[in-house]
Amino acid sequence: MRNVAIVGIGYTPVFVSKRRDVCIPEMISEAVENAFKDSGLTPADIDAIIFGNMHTFEGVNLPHLWCADYIASLGKPVMRIATGGTTGMAALHAAYYHIVSGLHDVVMVVTYEKHSEGDSQVGLLGIITPEIMAMLALGIDVTGQSGMGAIGGGSAGGISYQASSYLAHSGAGIEHIDAIAAMERRNAAKNPYAHLKDPEATAEKIAQTPLVSYPIRFGHICPTSDGATVCILASEEKAAKLADRAAWVWAVSNCCSDATTGNLIEGIITDPAEQMPAVIASRQAYERAGIEDPKKEIDYVEIYNGFAHQTLMFLEKIGMCELGEAHKLLEKGELEMSGRLPVNASGGVVSTNSIGTSAMNRVTECALQIMGRAGEHQVEKEVHKALAHGWGGLMQYVTITILADKPKKP
Amino acid sequence: MGATEEAFITPAIPMDFTYNYRIGLYMTRYLEGFKERKIMGSRCSGCRKIAVPPRKYCGVCNKIMDEFVELPQEGTLENFTVGHVVLEKGRLNPAENPYLLGLVRLDENASLLLARVEGLDPAEARPGMRVKAVWKDQVEGDYGDLDHFAPA
Amino acid sequence: MEGKVAIVGFRMMSAPDLVTSRERLTFELTRGLLDDLGIDRVDVDTTIIDSNDFLDGRTISNVFLDGPAGAYLRDESKVEMDGVNAVIYACMRILSGQYRTAMVVALGLTGSQVSPYLHIEYALSAHYDRQTRLLNELNSAALQARVYLAKYGYSEELLDEIAAQALGNAALDPYQARRISGVGKDEVAASAYYYEPLRELHCYPPTDGGCAMLLASEERARELTDKPVWVLGMGRSIETFYIGERDLAASPSTAQAAERAYAMAGVKNPGAEVDLAEISALFAHQEPLLAEAMGLLEEGKAEEAYRSGDTSVAGKIPLNPSGGALGGHPICASGLIRVAQAVRQLRGEAGENQVGKAEIAVAHGQDGLCAQQNAVLVLGV
Numbered sequence: 001m002r003n004v005a006i007v008g009i010g011y012t013p014v015f016v017s018k019r020r021d022v023c024i025p026e027m028i029s030e031a032v033e034n035a036f037k038d039s040g041l042t043p044a045d046i047d048a049i050i051f052g053n054m055h056t057f058e059g060v061n062l063p064h065l066w067c068a069d070y071i072a073s074l075g076k077p078v079m080r081i082a083t084g085g086t087t088g089m090a091a092l093h094a095a096y097y098h099i100v101s102g103l104h105d106v107v108m109v110v111t112y113e114k115h116s117e118g119d120s121q122v123g124l125l126g127i128i129t130p131e132i133m134a135m136l137a138l139g140i141d142v143t144g145q146s147g148m149g150a151i152g153g154g155s156a157g158g159i160s161y162q163a164s165s166y167l168a169h170s171g172a173g174i175e176h177i178d179a180i181a182a183m184e185r186r187n188a189a190k191n192p193y194a195h196l197k198d199p200e201a202t203a204e205k206i207a208q209t210p211l212v213s214y215p216i217r218f219g220h221i222c223p224t225s226d227g228a229t230v231c232i233l234a235s236e237e238k239a240a241k242l243a244d245r246a247a248w249v250w251a252v253s254n255c256c257s258d259a260t261t262g263n264l265i266e267g268i269i270t271d272p273a274e275q276m277p278a279v280i281a282s283r284q285a286y287e288r289a290g291i292e293d294p295k296k297e298i299d300y301v302e303i304y305n306g307f308a309h310q311t312l313m314f315l316e317k318i319g320m321c322e323l324g325e326a327h328k329l330l331e332k333g334e335l336e337m338s339g340r341l342p343v344n345a346s347g348g349v350v351s352t353n354s355i356g357t358s359a360m361n362r363v364t365e366c367a368l369q370i371m372g373r374a375g376e377h378q379v380e381k382e383v384h385k386a387l388a389h390g391w392g393g394l395m396q397y398v399t400i401t402i403l404a405d406k407p408k409k410p
Numbered sequence: 411m412g413a414t415e416e417a418f419i420t421p422a423i424p425m426d427f428t429y430n431y432r433i434g435l436y437m438t439r440y441l442e443g444f445k446e447r448k449i450m451g452s453r454c455s456g457c458r459k460i461a462v463p464p465r466k467y468c469g470v471c472n473k474i475m476d477e478f479v480e481l482p483q484e485g486t487l488e489n490f491t492v493g494h495v496v497l498e499k500g501r502l503n504p505a506e507n508p509y510l511l512g513l514v515r516l517d518e519n520a521s522l523l524l525a526r527v528e529g530l531d532p533a534e535a536r537p538g539m540r541v542k543a544v545w546k547d548q549v550e551g552d553y554g555d556l557d558h559f560a561p562a
Numbered sequence: 563m564e565g566k567v568a569i570v571g572f573r574m575m576s577a578p579d580l581v582t583s584r585e586r587l588t589f590e591l592t593r594g595l596l597d598d599l600g601i602d603r604v605d606v607d608t609t610i611i612d613s614n615d616f617l618d619g620r621t622i623s624n625v626f627l628d629g630p631a632g633a634y635l636r637d638e639s640k641v642e643m644d645g646v647n648a649v650i651y652a653c654m655r656i657l658s659g660q661y662r663t664a665m666v667v668a669l670g671l672t673g674s675q676v677s678p679y680l681h682i683e684y685a686l687s688a689h690y691d692r693q694t695r696l697l698n699e700l701n702s703a704a705l706q707a708r709v710y711l712a713k714y715g716y717s718e719e720l721l722d723e724i725a726a727q728a729l730g731n732a733a734l735d736p737y738q739a740r741r742i743s744g745v746g747k748d749e750v751a752a753s754a755y756y757y758e759p760l761r762e763l764h765c766y767p768p769t770d771g772g773c774a775m776l777l778a779s780e781e782r783a784r785e786l787t788d789k790p791v792w793v794l795g796m797g798r799s800i801e802t803f804y805i806g807e808r809d810l811a812a813s814p815s816t817a818q819a820a821e822r823a824y825a826m827a828g829v830k831n832p833g834a835e836v837d838l839a840e841i842s843a844l845f846a847h848q849e850p851l852l853a854e855a856m857g858l859l860e861e862g863k864a865e866e867a868y869r870s871g872d873t874s875v876a877g878k879i880p881l882n883p884s885g886g887a888l889g890g891h892p893i894c895a896s897g898l899i900r901v902a903q904a905v906r907q908l909r910g911e912a913g914e915n916q917v918g919k920a921e922i923a924v925a926h927g928q929d930g931l932c933a934q935q936n937a938v939l940v941l942g943v
């Protein structure tokens with residue numbers, strides 16, 4: 001199979017709560033411009049474009065059509081990918097297959113979200129709108145069904161089950177969630193493209209934020225951000241000509257499970273902390289990348305953590321440590337930027353979440369670490385191989401991308 | 411059990427969502443122009459074409475349109491359709507009376523502007539007719555200020 | 563293109579109202595197809611779901627389809643555009659060598675929807691067209707129809723003839739949703755105007771429908787079927803959104819998509835080499851317009867072609883022998899159904915609408931106003 005490299009990355013200048021000054025296509029075009037600047041490429045170099053976002057959040061449909069002029073796409077193949085929270089990485093995977101299939105050489109991935117223009121809670125509720133409406137029609141008291149309402153209600157409700165279950169199984173405490181949240185907000189303070197930054201964040205400070213739904217506190221939850229990310233991928237032959245620095249894609253994989261809410265309705269509740277798709281997808285990625293022992297071979301990890309406990313939970317699920325061990329690594333400082341296994345030096349999703357970009361930013365942040373271009377949030381150790389994790393759907397869909405500092409040997 | 415044997419409930423979804431779309435830098439200029447009864451466009455520095463309403467990018471040249479231009483109020487009806495239906499919230503309903511929608515060219519380099527055309531029997535419409543902008547009595551920088559076009 | 567990809571089977575369904583849920587439709591299509599092929603869901607390496615959240619009334623609409631599509635604890639991704647693009651993505655995944663089989667499932671249920679045009683309303687620019695409320699899918703198509711007729715001096719009667727041919731074909735096709743027999747051009751001309759010159763029977767009917775299709779690598783395809791249909795060429799392109807800046811009487815993005823597909827397939831003279839075409843013409847005028855863009859009809863000769871019967875099932879270049887999208891247009895699934903209909907022809911299984919020689923076929927799908935975005939496949943036996 002051909003090797004594929006990431007040769008250009010473009011972010012909007014900021015990721016913030018409200019971009020009042022620009023409309024959706026104008027905001028996207030800023031990231032496109034920056035990706036061209038970063039890579040030194042021009043629109044003529046691009047063979048195909050992938051576009052992804054979660055359009056029900058802004059109440060816009062098929063924005064790639066009416067943003068076509070702003071994304072250098074005219075006359076080119078354009079593919080729209082949407083898989084919820086993982087959209088950004090699923091779109092990047094589509095670009096990867098455009099190239100490894102041999103059909104295209106240079107592919108640009110455009111992702112964005114402009115949360116401030118819609119209501120994210122409504123967008124999330126939309127996942128189970130039909131169920132809720134059916135329950136209303138049947139005279140079932142939805143507010144009484146706290147589990148039901150909670151699952152859809154901004155996902156914090158459903159997530160609290162996940163966090164409780166994780167704490168019970170792992171032996172970690174709510175203080176560990178406070179600590180990891182604090183670490184990521186401190187990391188975010190060093191990332192110019194992060195949204196919630198607090199250089200002084202501590203576990204104690206996070207612990208003072210209000211409890212939303214036990215054990216989830218306000219300080220454990222991601223913000224809703226406006227922002228766009230663009231990433232340019234190229235085949236090995238092209239990358240050699242185009243870029244002096246690149247991050248190489250060694251493997252991509254994904255896995256989905258059943259929709260948890262469906263089971264909730266039928267009264268069979270899948271443990272939302274089980275996350276089998278993360279186990280399956282990561283194993284497949286390791287196999288494809290020829291990685292035998294991820295604990296030894298992976299230097300850096302970006303976890304999709306809409307909620308802070310997920311950093312710890314997913315590190316275990318993807319085999320970066322034993323079950324129940326993640327909070328111990330945290331206690332020892334190993335997850336810090338200076339640590340043995342630095343995680344989310346970017347600040348993670350818990351610090352910045354413009355959802356269409358969130359899973360893609362996990363990959364671009366790994367790429368920056370590999371290329372040594374992360375600036376202030378560059379980790380201390382050398383990063384040769386990194387893993388990016390995406391999570392979403394209805395808590396049942398996982399994507400994995402493994403990057404390295406050199407092309408994979410055939 | 412086959413599909414047709416299933417029992418269904420068909421709940422209507424009683425929700426009307428509100429969105430806050432930012433109109434951006436270019437559309438703001440367009441609506442600002444409306445306050446003075448001006449029709450603004452943006453010109454591409456590459457192909458010299460003018461987009462009405464103005465926007466940031468010319469997709470053909472992949473260039474930022476950095477020049478705002480004011481367009482004449484009078485133009486040519488290039489293409490039109492007579493509507494016998496209206497689409498309201500995704501449903502097709504009969505129109506009270508047939509009405510005319512036209513694509514109007516205000517400058518030979520400008521894009522065609524879609525607008526209502528009034529003041530003539532729809533059956534009398536012909537491509538090439540000269541039409542002029544008709545503004546609301548009170549303009550306030552809103553999309554509806556430029557009310558329709560009428561025979562010049 | 564290195565390596566080959568084949569379509570080994572499909573299941574499809576459409577109706578004005580299927581009286582079913584999206585989940586059950588997905589299950590019945592995929593389970594049925596697996597049974598047809600004598601395989602199980604674990605024999606499918608990757609699944610591409612194609613649906614639209616707005617249409618489905620559900621955020622992340624694929625999450626509830628993963629299970630019914632047989633993708634539980636397996637590899638799945640979702641394309642949100644016309645189904646031809648989902649086939650192209652599936653082909654890419656197989657060509658990568660990482661997968662031997664790929665299931666494509668596309669569905670759209672607008673026929674039974676209360677507001678069948680709502681999702682297209684939302685597919686207009688948020689900060690202009692949705693605020694001025696002037697532009698919509700039907701009136702933009704009418705503007706396109708008008709310039710197309712005017713370009714060659716055709717009368718509106720041509721639209722009636724095109725629609726009559728399509729509806730006649732659809733009436734004989736067991737998979738179509740709009741099956742009305744005895745509709746000639748006079749009946750078409752008697753249907754009510756939507757936007758002039760387009761009348762009700764010149765336009766696609768909102769439709770419930772879906773299609774599942776299994777693709778496989780050459781080696782696996784030969785194990786699964788005696789009648790593989792090969793994907794010989796693929797091409798896609800998009801043009802600007804703004805209808806005031808487009809040459810509506812032509813479709814340059816379709817021409818580009820077709821050129822790319824022909825180049826890959828080694829088709830040099832499409833007019834002579836292609837035996838039939840399944841075209842996503844959502845409105846009558848789009849059938850000759852898109853066929854011209856794909857080099858299947860000579861420009862300016864549409865009237866002669868339709869009147870002489872060249873475009874009929876028995877003609878020189880049968881266009882939409884299935885009846886095309888005028889017989890049913892379940893959004894997302896529509897283009898996939900065009901592909902499936904082309905496969906039926908190439909396998910000689912198209913029943914009353916079977917064309918004579920069927921060795922090379924073209925299938926086309928579109929998205930956006932006036933076919934802003936187009937995808938073309940060249941298929942062969």
Ligand SMILES: [Zn+2]
Nearest residue numbers: 454457468471
């Ligand atoms: Zn230009």
